[in-house]
Amino acid sequence: MKKIFYVILFIAGLAGCIENLPLDEEIDNYKLINQDSTTVVFPEDFKSKILVVGFIFTNCPDICPLTTNNMHLIQEELKKENINQNVQFLSISFDPEIDKPSVLKKFAEVRDLDLSNWQLCTGSPSTIEKLLDEFNVLAVQADTIYLPNNKVQYYYVHTDRISLLDQKGNLRKNYPGSKIDIKEITTDIKELINAK
Amino acid sequence: MQNKILATILILFTIVFSFGCGEKEKPEISNTEEGLVINNPWFRPGSLNRNSALYFEVYNNTDKEDTLFAAESDLAKVVQVHETYNKGNDMKGMRHVDFVVIPAHSKLVFKPGGYHIMLVGLNKDLRPGDTGEVTILFKLNGKIQIRAEVKGK
Numbered sequence: 245m246k247k248i249f250y251v252i253l254f255i256a257g258l259a260g261c262i263e264n265l266p267l268d269e270e271i272d273n274y275k276l277i278n279q280d281s282t283t284v285v286f287p288e289d290f291k292s293k294i295l296v297v298g299f300i301f302t303n304c305p306d307i308c309p310l311t312t313n314n315m316h317l318i319q320e321e322l323k324k325e326n327i328n329q330n331v332q333f334l335s336i337s338f339d340p341e342i343d344k345p346s347v348l349k350k351f352a353e354v355r356d357l358d359l360s361n362w363q364l365c366t367g368s369p370s371t372i373e374k375l376l377d378e379f380n381v382l383a384v385q386a387d388t389i390y391l392p393n394n395k396v397q398y399y400y401v402h403t404d405r406i407s408l409l410d411q412k413g414n415l416r417k418n419y420p421g422s423k424i425d426i427k428e429i430t431t432d433i434k435e436l437i438n439a440k
Numbered sequence: 441m442q443n444k445i446l447a448t449i450l451i452l453f454t455i456v457f458s459f460g461c462g463e464k465e466k467p468e469i470s471n472t473e474e475g476l477v478i479n480n481p482w483f484r485p486g487s488l489n490r491n492s493a494l495y496f497e498v499y500n501n502t503d504k505e506d507t508l509f510a511a512e513s514d515l516a517k518v519v520q521v522h523e524t525y526n527k528g529n530d531m532k533g534m535r536h537v538d539f540v541v542i543p544a545h546s547k548l549v550f551k552p553g554g555y556h557i558m559l560v561g562l563n564k565d566l567r568p569g570d571t572g573e574v575t576i577l578f579k580l581n582g583k584i585q586i587r588a589e590v591k592g593k
Contacts, residue, residue, distance in 0.1 A: 305493040305559070306524045307532045309484050310552050313593040350487045354567050355593040387535050391517050391561050397491075401533035420530060422553055 264435055265408075269415040274375045276336070276365040279349040284365065286334065286375075287413035293332040293361075294436050295409035296429070298421055299381050301339035301400055302351045311406060311421030312355065319358060321430050330437050333362035338376055338383035338402060340366045379415070381405050410436050476500055476542075476581040481574075481588035486559065486566045492516070494557035494574050494588060495550045500542040507579040509539040515572045517561035524553050534558075539579075566590045 273288045287295060298315050300308035315333055322328035337343035343351075348364035367375070376383060383402040390396055406421040408429060417432055419425070477499040486492030492515075500506055511519045524534050532553075540555055542548045550556050557574060566572065570590045575583050 303491055304534070305484055305486065305491040306522070306534055306552055306556055309493075309593060316593045347490075351490075354485045354487045354565050356568060357593065382531060386533050389518060389520075389536075389560055393517070395561075397560060399534050401527050401531055403530050404532045405530070422532065 264432055265410075265416045267414075267416050267418070268410075271409065271413055271415055272374075272378060274367060274371050276367040276371070277345055278363040278365050279345050279352055279359070281345040284363065286336075286365065287409055290332045290334070290409075291413050292411050294330055294411060294433055295332050295334060295407075295413070296433075297334045297336060297379075297407045297409065299338055299376070299379070299383075299403065299405045299407075300335050300421075301337055301383070301402070302343050302347055303339065303397060303399065307402075307404060307422045309355075310423075311404070312357070314421065314424050314426065315362070315406065316355075316357065317426050318424075318429055319362065321426055322433065325430065325434075327434065327437060328361060331361060331433060335362070335364045336372075336375065337364070337366045338372060338381065338400065340369050340372050379405070379407060379418075408432055408436075411440055473499070474501055476502065476506060476578060476584065478576075478584055478586055481586045482592070483559075483566055483570075483572060483588050483590045484592060485568055485590050486562050488563070488565050489561055492559040492562055492566050492590075493522070493552075494559065494586070495552065496586060496588070498542050498548045498550070500544060500546055500548075502580075503544050504580060505541055505543045506581055507539045507541050508576055509579060510577040511557045511574055512577070513559065513572070513574040515563060515566070515574065516559035517563065518558075519574065520558045520560065521555070522558040523555050568592070 271287055274286050276284050276286050278284055298311045300311055322331055343366045352364055381403040383400045385398045386401045388396055388398045404421045406419045406424050408417045410416050479497040481496035484493045513519045520536050522534055523537050527533050568590050573587050575585050577583055
């Protein structure tokens, strides 16, 4: 009988492992530049807002657009719930050599992104490298394509990531960017709003 | 007796979790048209000189497998068959593939996070609502022209 009790305890324990917000890590400040070429200090400039941060590169046609589309879906859900004003969205590029502010601006424009509370950021290669390291996001150049005009285009193997930061700028949770559960992150955002 | 109950619980536990882990798509045919049929094509948005992708469903309603081995379009400087793949626990990459086999009497979906036709170096902006054409080449069924709309973000 004791064994059955332990099995039930084990199953209950597994269910209990799914904490809503398992992290509480302070993040250093990073000087970034957004799609309008305005300097921003992340996360300092956005404190008091909850941050939804996606990691992308604009030459990515498949996974990063999924992440971007999911951030758009989160934004739409927050609008429905009337809590969008509590949240700031940030897409941070891990390809600073290519993703200049004008490229990020065009990326947002052709997708008709609502930039009222969404910024797309890049930075110096060394800043981006440190930022990625702190978020434990890996981005490694992999396959290369040679275009007819002799230009080279490379792709990244990269971590599939959306991160949630609280109003103090602390990292609270990571999600798979291309497969994120919209309801899950919406619930987590509500929890942060209510905890304030 | 206790051991039997314990074993039964563990087996049930394993079965339940095993079912939850897989996302394998069963080959299915829901399109009744004869031959090789392309359904629900769409493009990702993309800007001039950047990239996009084309997605669609292929129904092979024939008795022979066929092979998709290339794609052509005026929309971009390079058009290739690509796949997105997993690397480790939480990393993704993308690579060119030489061909994709569509078995007889089956359906294969080119979808985000999987196979796609990659449009590298767009010759114009592709915005939601725009349309464009891509020709895909099959070993047995030859060229099939796809007209698709740009959707999503």
